[in-house]
Amino acid sequence: MLHTLPVINKSWMPRFAFAPHNVAPRGDTLVVIFLRGAADVLNMVVPHGEDAYYALRPTLGVPHPDESGTKKDERAIDLDGFFGFHPSMSALLDAWTSQQLAIIHACGAPDESRSHFKAMELMERGVDDERGPASGWIGRHLATLNTGNSSPLRAVGMGTRPQRSLSGSVPVSALRSIADFHLGGDQRALQQMRAALNVVYEDDVLGQDTLSIMDTLEQLDPATYQSPFATYPETEFGLALKQTAMLIKAEVGLEVSAIDVGGWDTHFAQGSVTGLMPSLMKDLADGMAAFHADMQQHMKNLTVVTMSEFGRRASENGSLGTDHGHGSMMMVMGGNVDGGKVHGEWPGLQDGQMIGPGDLAVTTDYRDVLSEVLQKRLNNPATDQIFPNYTPIIRNLLR
Amino acid sequence: MISRRDFLKLSALATASAALSSCAPIYRRIAGDLPAVPWTPLDASDFLALNRLTFGPRVEERARFAEIGLQAFIEEQFDYEAIDDFDCDILLRPFKTLSMDAHEIEGVTNQLFDGYDRERPIRELRQATLLRQIYSKRQLYEVMVEFWSDHFNIFIEKEPLFYLKTVDDREVIRKHALGNFRDLVWASAHSPAMLVYLDNHVNEKSHPNENYARELMELHTLSVNGGYTQSDVMELARCLTGWTVKKHFWLGEFTFDNDLHDEGAKNVLGLAIQPNGAALSESKGQSEAEQVIERLVTHPSTAHFIATKLTRRFIADEPPQAIVEKAAQTFLNTNGDIKSVLRVILLDGLPLAQPKYKRPANFIASALRLTNAHTEGALGDYFIRMGQPYFGMPTPDGYPDVSAPWESNLMPRWQFAFELMRNEIDGTKNNLKHLLDVAHLHLRQVQVSTGILQDDVDSLTSLLLGAPLERFERDGLIASVHSADAAPEETLQILAAGILASPAFQWR
Structure with a gap:
């Protein structure tokens, strides 16, 4: 209805029904956290056992765990004798010690453009260059696995626009706040409006989805949600994780939740132990820790992945920040993770070990990590379609 | 006054x-309320064309277009300074920060005894932007202002851009929106807001910062595959050392600080830049990056990139290559004359135009324009929930200009349509009766409603969607909202809201 206007070309309308070959029960709920802007992973999981790190970062370096001249809560928190968490990520120690959190360092994509936009585009599409398919890697996961789940909340992008990684033939939903889906006002007028919307969106998949989300979410309110186990940070990220938890507990068919955390492009005054970047890390760690605690009963069926488009230069720049680099780091959290370990080969930060203008090399392709999650935890063997022209190496990060 | x-x-x-x-x-x-004058329904392709040239065509624009045709309409809009915009100017008068220098704006946000309101310049610029998109008669100019605001995106919420972006909007974007691309890049490169946004104000000889240098090539001129290397980025960053912003008394003014400038030899895109040397004047240091800018703005990659983006904006998400190539050639032939490039894209391209999903700002502006609403422009929360507050994109690539990212966030659009037509938005009022008077003048040539609901819906859809619905669609819509205890006026509000919320109104 309202589509058959002369102005409107029918060709933009249909999203074709799609019947993938693989049929399997749904696996874990996947939560993908994207750190936008190229997170400075060398200050998140600090290679404190590497002298070159401190030489390259005389002001930004995070003090060694044994640095006696510094207060204990201003030093790196040792994880394995070589790497340590930034002190503002201490909330993640519970997940780490319960072996439900794994780190893959020197991890990333082959692209060396050092362009945020190109790197994010390629990574979210899961391709090597522009010639690959235009859909996103999560979109292709949804399209290649029939779980018998037609919920409009099967895949949700937290925010006002769905992430690039979600695009594809399966409709996905963008959700900033559950509360936004409560139409307010005069009851009779609302009923009339809902009836009108139902007619004008009669043959529009997204419109019908939005109407059913409206109905589903009518009973949920993040403002009154209480978890006996956790307090989420009062931030956009905290809200996104809290709502992910609410949707999982409400059993509305959520299979993938994609969450963005922005602000990581720290060229200027990023801060060492305190400041801009540490407050981002604290938000990230506190949020993930709250989710981990809140969802303890569900951890067996949950996998959380963090990623960023690339890393930052090993040496600090003159503005007390860091410029675009290469190798990054991923974290995987869940009940089936080989956790409490830093995985991946460490390439080192000395001359000759780094690439380009002095950047951490990549020794684990991000697609190895995601392929293992897809195959082992999401019951989807079709990683050759999700990451075309790439043969993943399974790194045994998961059971 | x-x-x-x-x-x-x-x-x-x-x-x-x-x-x-x-x-x-x-x-x-x-x-800006319109006198109810007879207006001409346009055919579908003309309605679509006008939807690209304006933020939603009002009846007097449809009448003008029907009278003089596409080509003359474009030329009239190009000559924007000749279009009287008194009505819009009056509405902008209360926004005093629009015409202030950066240090004055900083001053009014920092008066300890007179209310400390640092949101004021941001609020005024955002309100002014919406009011101009709705009420300015220089519609194509405002469309181009929006385009360049995306291309040279600046995130106004980054410190301390709240007092710098207003100046950039006035002196860079609005000044050159229909001028020459070289002048735009030149002004943007010397704009304190841009230098601060992309960290060039701290780009110094001893501590180079390559952020702006990279985006100048990647996003403003050559594009990511336009033929530069990481080495070019670093060398251009060295050329740009010392391009910074004054502090204190001259707060917020551009300056070149030779003491911070790297005087060594450089090579950018094959252009050799010789060492400065102490004997040479300070302006020599500043001229290094300026030489590179001159090269960037005439580069074939830049011509192709700008032609592609403009064609995407005006014609289709997947720009027709023949149009792009002709526009790029025109760009090179005219040394980046924006009107000449646009003329090619609009005259050759509009017949090939494909539907584009309205971005949130376009949806809001077009709903307010086509319903002849009165607004003071304070609609910030709707923009946020739809995902496109003005100058609110944190990353320098600007808001996406293709349909897909915007298509699934329907709920806030529905709420806006509902609340607008029911007059539930503070500071925004709409007169449905007057709107119907305008609408009826087209179909029935009468100035008052016939009182027949079917006629009202036909007129509304002609006005808002460009053509009436098929009869069965119209009757289905009317039947759906039937409610025995609703006043006819309220039912009409819901019908109008339903039309604004419909898929057809989301496309342009």
């Missing part, structure tokens, strides 16, 4: 009471 507050009081009264009809001429004059 009446203040904005007086005006709002006045317009509320004027809307509320016919007894104040003596105020009506002033009210109409300053509020």
Whole structure:
């Protein structure tokens, strides 16, 4: 209805029904956290056992765990004798010690453009260059696995626009706040409006989805949600994780939740132990820790992945920040993770070990990590379609 | 002169009471309300073309277009300074920060005894932007202002851009929006807001920062595959050392600080830049990056990139390559004359135009334009929930200009349509009866409603969607909202809201 206007070309309308070959029960709920802007992973999981790190970062370096001249809560928190968490990520120690959190360092994509936009585009599409398919890697996961789940909340992008990684033939939903889906006002007028919307969106998949989300979410309110186990940070990220938890507990068919955390492009005054970047890390760690605690009963069926488009230069720049680099780091959290370990080969930060203008090399392709999650935890063997022209190496990060 | 507050009081009264009809001429004059004049329905392709040239075509624009045709309409819009925009200027008068220098704006946000309001310049710039998109008669110019605001995106919420972006908007974007691309890049590169946004103000000899240098090539000129290397980025960053912003008394003004400039030899894109040397003047240091800018703005990659983006904006998400190539050639032939490039894209391209999903700002502006609403422009929360507050994109690539990212966030659009037509938005008022008078003049040539709901819906859809619905669609819509205890006026509000919320109104 309202589509058959002369102005409107029918060709933009249909999203074709799609019947993938693989049929399997749904696996874990996947939560993908994207750190936008190229997170400075060398200050998140600090290679404190590497002298070159401190030489390259005389002001930004995070003090060694044994640095006696510094207060204990201003030093790196040792994880394995070589790497340590930034002190503002201490909330993640519970997940780490319960072996439900794994780190893959020197991890990333082959692209060396050092362009945020190109790197994010390629990574979210899961391709090597522009010639690959235009859909996103999560979109292709949804399209290649029939779980018998037609919920409009099967895949949700937290925010006002769905992430690039979600695009594809399966409709996905963008959700900033559950509360936004409560139409307010005069009851009779609302009923009339809902009836009108139902007619004008009669043959529009997204419109019908939005109407059913409206109905589903009518009973949920993040403002009154209480978890006996956790307090989420009062931030956009905290809200996104809290709502992910609410949707999982409400059993509305959520299979993938994609969450963005922005602000990581720290060229200027990023801060060492305190400041801009540490407050981002604290938000990230506190949020993930709250989710981990809140969802303890569900951890067996949950996998959380963090990623960023690339890393930052090993040496600090003159503005007390860091410029675009290469190798990054991923974290995987869940009940089936080989956790409490830093995985991946460490390439080192000395001359000759780094690439380009002095950047951490990549020794684990991000697609190895995601392929293992897809195959082992999401019951989807079709990683050759999700990451075309790439043969993943399974790194045994998961059971 | 009446203040904005007086005006709002006045317009509320004027809307509320016919007894104040003596105020009506002033009210109409300053509020942009339209006299109900007969207007011409356009065919589908002309309606689509006008939807690209404006933020939603009002009836007088449809009438003008029908009278003089596409080519003359474009030329008339190109000559924007000749278009009287008094009505819009009046509405902008209360926004004093629009014409201030950076240090003045910083001053008014920092008066300890007179209220400390650092949101004011941001709020005024955002409101002014919406009011211009709705009420300015220089529609194509405003469309281009929006385009360049995306291309040279600046995130106004980054410190301390709240007092710098207003100046960039005025002196860079608005000054050159229909001028020459070289002048735009030149002005942007010397714009304190841009230098601060992309960290060049701290790009110094001893501590180079390559952020702006990279985006100048990647996003503003050559594009990511335009033929530069990481080494070019670093060398251009060295050329740009010392390009910074004054502090204290001259707060917020561009300056070149030779003491911070790297005087060594450089090579950018094959252009050798010789060492400065102490004997040479300071301006020599500044001229290094300026030489590179001159090269960037005439580079074939830049011509192709700008032609592609403009064609994407005006014609289709997947720009037709023949149009792009012709536009790029025109760009090179005319040394980046924006009107010449646009002329090619619009005249050759519009017949090939494909539907584009309205971005949130375009949806809001077009709903307010086509319903002849009166607004003071304070609609920030709707923009946020739809995902496109003005100058609110944190990353320098600007808001996406293709349909897909915007298509699934329907809920806030529905709420806006619902609340707009039911007059539930503070500071925004809409007169459905007047709207119907305008709409009826087209189909029935009468100035009052026939009182028949079918006629009202036909007229509304002709006005808002460009053509009436098929009869079965119209009757289905009317049947759906039938409610025995709703007043006819309320039912009409819901019908209008349903049309604004419909898929057809989301596309342009």
